[in-house]
Amino acid sequence: MSVLPYLVACWVFLVGVYGLVTSRDLIHAVGCLAVTQSSTYVLLLAVGYRDGGTAPVFSDVPRNARTVDPVVQALTLTDVVVGATVTALLLALVVQLRKRHGTVDPDELSELKG
Structure with a gap:
């Protein structure tokens, strides 16, 4: 078992979080959130x-063959769909925020501070 995929996942996560922390634009922040989620x-x-x-298609594979876990593949596909939906929703909110307040800079949105 290789540790490389786990290191890649941590690296992509940290790159996305770094982008979120340093972002000066809400559209950039949404993109960084998508990278973090990826x-x-x-x-x-x-x-x-x-x-x-092998692929988890059992029609022509012997019963004792090693297959990849199909549940994890289904969860990954669900994660992709949910990530695309959340990204689309956040971008729609940023567009509406730009229309109402004229900016996408989080520091200039003083009306939203509580």
Whole structure:
């Protein structure tokens, strides 16, 4: 078992979090959030990977063959769909925020401070 996919997932996560922390634009922040969430794709696929495993299609595979975990693949696909939906929703909110307040800089949105 290799530790490389886990290191890649951590690196992508940290790059996304760094972008979120240093972002001066809400559109950039949404993009960085999407990058941060994409690290979960790598992590899920690393968890479900089996060395020498085949695709989880059991119609022509012998019963004792090693296969990749299909549950983790389904969770990854669900994660992709949820991530795309959240990104689209956040971008729509940023567009509405730009229309109402004229800026996407978080520091200039003084009306939203509580």
